[in-house]
Amino acid sequence: MDPGREDEVPLAATSPESRRTRSNGRGKATVGDAPPPAETVVSTKAAPLPTGGWKKGIAILDFILRLGAIGAAMGASILMGTNEQILPFFTQFLQFHAQWDDFPVFKLFVVLNALAGGFLILSLPLSIVCIVRPLAVGPRFLLLITDLVNMATVIAAASAAAAIVYVAHNGSQDANWIAICQQFTDFCQGTSEAVVVSFVAAVFLVCLIVVSTLALKRT
Amino acid sequence: MDPGREDEVPLAATSPESRRTRSNGRGKATVGDAPPPAETVVSTKAAPLPTGGWKKGIAILDFILRLGAIGAAMGASILMGTNEQILPFFTQFLQFHAQWDDFPVFKLFVVLNALAGGFLILSLPLSIVCIVRPLAVGPRFLLLITDLVNMATVIAAASAAAAIVYVAHNGSQDANWIAICQQFTDFCQGTSEAVVVSFVAAVFLVCLIVVSTLALKRT
Numbered sequence: 001m002d003p004g005r006e007d008e009v010p011l012a013a014t015s016p017e018s019r020r021t022r023s024n025g026r027g028k029a030t031v032g033d034a035p036p037p038a039e040t041v042v043s044t045k046a047a048p049l050p051t052g053g054w055k056k057g058i059a060i061l062d063f064i065l066r067l068g069a070i071g072a073a074m075g076a077s078i079l080m081g082t083n084e085q086i087l088p089f090f091t092q093f094l095q096f097h098a099q100w101d102d103f104p105v106f107k108l109f110v111v112l113n114a115l116a117g118g119f120l121i122l123s124l125p126l127s128i129v130c131i132v133r134p135l136a137v138g139p140r141f142l143l144l145i146t147d148l149v150n151m152a153t154v155i156a157a158a159s160a161a162a163a164i165v166y167v168a169h170n171g172s173q174d175a176n177w178i179a180i181c182q183q184f185t186d187f188c189q190g191t192s193e194a195v196v197v198s199f200v201a202a203v204f205l206v207c208l209i210v211v212s213t214l215a216l217k218r219t
Numbered sequence: 220m221d222p223g224r225e226d227e228v229p230l231a232a233t234s235p236e237s238r239r240t241r242s243n244g245r246g247k248a249t250v251g252d253a254p255p256p257a258e259t260v261v262s263t264k265a266a267p268l269p270t271g272g273w274k275k276g277i278a279i280l281d282f283i284l285r286l287g288a289i290g291a292a293m294g295a296s297i298l299m300g301t302n303e304q305i306l307p308f309f310t311q312f313l314q315f316h317a318q319w320d321d322f323p324v325f326k327l328f329v330v331l332n333a334l335a336g337g338f339l340i341l342s343l344p345l346s347i348v349c350i351v352r353p354l355a356v357g358p359r360f361l362l363l364i365t366d367l368v369n370m371a372t373v374i375a376a377a378s379a380a381a382a383i384v385y386v387a388h389n390g391s392q393d394a395n396w397i398a399i400c401q402q403f404t405d406f407c408q409g410t411s412e413a414v415v416v417s418f419v420a421a422v423f424l425v426c427l428i429v430v431s432t433l434a435l436k437r438t
Contacts, residue, residue, distance in 0.1 A: 152425065
């Protein structure tokens with residue numbers, strides 16, 4: 001849109017010589033015989049290296065945060081997916097075996113967290129591209145959109161599971177729902193841990209989005 | 220960071236005369252006696268109006284989406300907060316009066332949606348600032364961060380309520396939780412509608428974030 005800025009990314013990769021030539025072409029200083037003004041124009045625009053370095057730091061931070069988010073999302077999925085408890089004694093319930101896939105919400109939790117973790121792993125190459133080319137806009141924008149979707153997914157899964165864990169812990173007198181955690185203590189602790197880890201993944205994703213926005217932002 | 224672009228926002232508000240003076244100051248063309256190159260430099264950079272117009276359109280879209288999000292979040296809060304049902308007959312339950320504040324999750328839902336709606340109303344003046352000054356970065360970034368927090372809040376509230384509504388509709392055989400919706404049909408329909416409206420607010424907020432990112436993005 002702004003013709004004065006559309007060649008910013010190529011500028012970072014070209015040599016000072018070609019840069020001066022391009023500036024001359026834009027400023028039309030080669031038509032006459034006044035090179036000094038054109039050279040001073042170049043000197044006021046020729047400092048993309050500090051910006052690139054700052055953006056590269058942001059890209060590396062993005063990569064590290066992404067690894068953390070992958071670990072947390074996958075960890076939450078595995079924690080929940082391996083969660084079961086068999087009671088050694090007979091209770092007032094008919095069954096004495098609690099497993100994560102008894103509850104559809106926990107199934108959804110495992111699937112959504114695994115999906116988010118998978119998409120985050122798939123986004124790692126893009127993140128590396130952003131480290132190599134810190135000023136590229138396209139990959140960064142794609143990362144931001146996928147992170148946004150992943151964040152919504154992880155928060156939705158974690159909140160839904162948290163609501164069920166709350167009912168399992170406290171029950172609901174008005175609805176006659178029993179607090180099953182009074183029997184299945186280990187099972188409930190496992191689900192609570194998985195929910196907490198999933199919220200950690202969500203925090204990582206929020207940080208990722210803020211970092212991506214900072215990288216995209218006009219200064 | 221890039222000294223050649225930091226005066227872009229003031230440029231959009233100043234007249235062509237002052238713009239030329241500033242460019243002369245940067246290019247140091249006033250030291251010598253070669254005004255023509257400085258003037259041609261101005262002519263290649265002096266088209267911020269199309270960008271400004273495009274950004275202004277985005278800012279107006281932001282304002283409209285924001286009104287939609289306010290309506291949806293407030294609507295969800297009110298729908299849930301006025302939801303109760305008194306059964307005309309005696310059932311197997313001890314109580315025959317279902318109200319939204321019997322369930323802590325629904326209380327949280329009302330509070331979080333009202334909070335998000337309130338913050339969205341508070342952000343309206345900032346959105347108007349962005350319409351008036353489409354190239355300003357600070358207000359836009361602030362809007363993006365608050366929208367991100369609002370989106371996380373609304374999605375968390377809606378998902379948690381959705382999980383409880385699911386259990387209320389289908390019950391859970393393994394946990395001996397009864398499907399209370401078989402008795403309280405109107406109450407359950409009210410909560411379901413509130414959850415759907417809350418998810419609509421979340422969709423509006425996702426659109427708002429994407430729009431803000433587009434407005435912030437380097438082209």
